[in-house]
Amino acid sequence: MISRFKLVFGALAILVPVIASNPAFAVNPDEMLSNPVLEERAREISKELRCLVCQNQSIDDSDAELARDLRVLVRERLVAGDDNEEVIDYIVARYGDYVLLNPPLKPETYILWASPAVLVVLALLAVFAFYRRKQREGSPASASLSKDEQERLDELLGTSNDDGKS
């Protein structure tokens, strides 16, 4: 077992060089561009790009070293005169669509992008069919209740605390 004393001092001994030399931090002041328009574009682009070694974080959010390198690269490309799309293409050419937090529209992602709309339409159809069927079975107001049902209804209306119309 390591004693507390040894542990802490061991840690301090290791810590000093690690912190002195570890440059990783999300958007350091020394990375930032002096041109505020370009810097704003750089932040915009960085938010769209995934930090490869993290879970769904953008390189703008990440402390990882690679994310920092990519941020610097994005800024270099902007300074070199690339527009936003060219910068993103530059990164995608090296790392693939995997780096795009917003999955691009292509045959492989048609199902993904279509799914919300398809689900909404299916749900609308189902809900519509549900109400149609209920209506065909008789509207709730006119349906004659069985004795048991009437009892239950009375019980509900009597005990429930809201002011339902009876």
Place this chain on the structure above:
Amino acid sequence: MRFSIAVIPLVLFAALAGVFLLNIDKDASVVPSVLIDKPAPEFSLPPLPGRDKGLSRADLTKGEVSVLNVFASWCVPCRAEHPLIKRLSREADVPVYGLNYKEKDPEDGVKWLAELGDPYAAVGMDLSGRTGIDFGVYGVPETFIIDGTGQIRYKHVGPVTVEVLEKVLLPKIAELKG
């Protein structure tokens, strides 16, 4: 009609379960490279301190199959795979090049190789990590197999293990060579 609606969950569930059960042993944590079957990027890296030969794209297009191994002295798994890289360079009979990735101190790579042995035909020093990015490196160690025309044909992410070496890398190299 109710029958058909009630069967939907069963079908969807079966489909999903099927996909997951069929792929249970596939490793999805490795991101396949987009650079496979594409020419290796243009680069020219300086040598390690005290050496005179660096590494550039010209080395990879000499007409023979080659291996490019990305390593760093600060990377723990690199240390673990190093003996296997040595074995690879002995057994595969192809040049194994080293890309020394993002050392904090240029001397670190030299010391590391002096301590563990140097299996590399040539080593380029990528202090900025920019060549690494051009190669799509995201986790060191990574190992590329490049054919004689300079096309990247295979990439392994993570430490090379005995199994990877014997079942994947060596057969792949043999296939490309012959």
Place this chain on the structure above:
Amino acid sequence: MFAELGHFALLLMVVTGIGQAVLFSPLWLHASLRILTPQRASATPAGSPAFSDDDDNDGDRGGAFGQAAAKPASLFLLPGVILLLGLLAEGALLNAFIVSDFTLPIVSNVSHSSTPLLYRIGAAFTPDGGAMLLWLLALSLVNLLIAIQLRSSAAICTDRFARNALSVLGALITILGVVTLIDADPFLRVTVAPLDGRGMNPQSQDLLKVLREPFLYLGLAGLAGIFAMTLAGLLDRKIDRRFAETMRSWTIISWVCLGTAIAINAYRSYSEQAWGGWWYWDTAENSLLLPWLLATALLHCRAVLEKTETLRAWTAFLGITTLAVGWFGVYLTRSDLFAPLPETQLLPIDSTGLLVAFCLVFAVAYYLFWRSVDQMGDGRGFDVISRESAMFLNSVMLSLVAAVVLIGTIYPLVLQWITGDPITVGAPFYVKALIPIVLPLLFLMAFAPALRWRQDEVWMIGRRMKLAAILSLITVLFVSIRFIDLSPAPLIGIGLAGWVLTASLSDLWARLWRHPEYGDSKYRNLQLLGPRYISMTLSHIGLAILIAGGSASSIWEEQVVVSARAGQSIQAGPYNLQYEGVSLLAGENYATRQATFILYRHSLPVTELFPEIRYYPIRGVETREADIWHGRDGDLHVSIGDRDDDGGRVVTVHYLPMMPWVWGGMLLMLIGGCFSILTRVILRFKKTGVPAS
């Protein structure tokens, strides 16, 4: 020694679970009979229990035992024993962590002799074996509570229903126990113990992270309780009002527990990240969110079922599916499917058993659903314009949200398996895909309190909602005029939040002050409203506040990144931070660089803030801990980075106006849920006195 005892307890738990599954109900016999002879089941007339009378006649040993075991007194016996065994096993595991018994690989992999006691205990929940054991313990607790509940409410549910539900729970305990023993046995020993452990993942060394796990697994266990009741209800073809009443507490308990786990998770990433983000849509977060969304849907359609006995199939479907997504989420986070880097995997992880068990359990459940559901009939229904209708639509839309999140989570994985093409589905996708569903959901939500049960008139609602509509329009107008260059999305968010908020409040106001049926005493009026109404209003207001806070903080956030020197002052929003410098300190098992900042508001000192960079030598990992001041008008979020080349310290200050609303809103939603449970418990005790033994 203790570990062997725990191992034995776990083994016995599996055996007792089998006992409970088999003895409480001859269900298994019937299930197999039905699969062999499907015509028999379909020939049974709709609505009548399929095998009601066979039980007593078949003279089978299991059946006879089933009858014996189901006698009220013995209903607790097996669940009680299982809970004791579960406590014993968990105790043995905790003991191994507390005394740092490194002959157990589970301990040596995630703990270290220098890890503080609290986190040694917390570390027991993080590895696969520990998490599964925690789940089992939560499940056996729920098991006993359900046994008690079903017995004391014998008037409500049939004996047969109780036995079937407990039998399903027994089976679940057995299955998860077997998975634990096969996949991730926590009590395995090695003969040669390492000198010390590998240390805990520093990311998990946090009180909140430790608390998250029990809430998560308690929530999942509650969902298992609902699942068991649903299967029992399906077996009886009785998904009715009594069924809805029986499972009411469990929907709320699961909802609160899962919600707490989500809130903890969000706050934890908020205090860890340099950028004040609190939701990244990653797999772990999504797999918490999914069961919570469906639990919310279930909460609502259960109420409709209770009122009108409509939506039987939908409630039963949600009762099964909520556990399914919860379980699947556990599988996704426990397996290595989403590990970002191969080298981050410290251990070979095998969650095959969990997946196989998942397929088995839910194949049976959905099969049962399919077989039973069209024989159940449905209630009389409700008008398109009624509170039931709003709740039903709400549950549909929440399920849609869950479906989209599920697709977004597994799509990259499935695509990569099929085509080998890796893609990422990140926040931009979820925002684009969910907004069209969430906006109508919020819009409808505001109507819920004002709508009457069963039937309502459009013009009546218009009259009730008038005030809310005007107020929320004024809010939107004010905000859009005051801050002209706003993008529409957050503006709509604020507007809808205001709409829900004012609608809830004006309805409350109307009921308290203006309703003819209510008297003059406002306190009495409040009592008349009933716990359900109050609980709903609290939760809805909480969500509105959460959305308003989230939208506002995303618009008006201010971020300052500077390279600071001691004595330098940094301006952010109404705050002024003075940087005092960094000191090197020793934590219990880490070394830390702690910066000191003095926070001023309008040049008056408010507090001191201490963001840190910690270094954990055992794993060689650094973590960043931001420090946050929750002010009246917003959060001030400070974190520090490294020293840059010319001696300054990188300081990131984030001023997030209205961010406390996000946390307050989450808290209010949870309080709303707790209120409902607590009043129910209190009322019950008042009515019956202390439940008789």
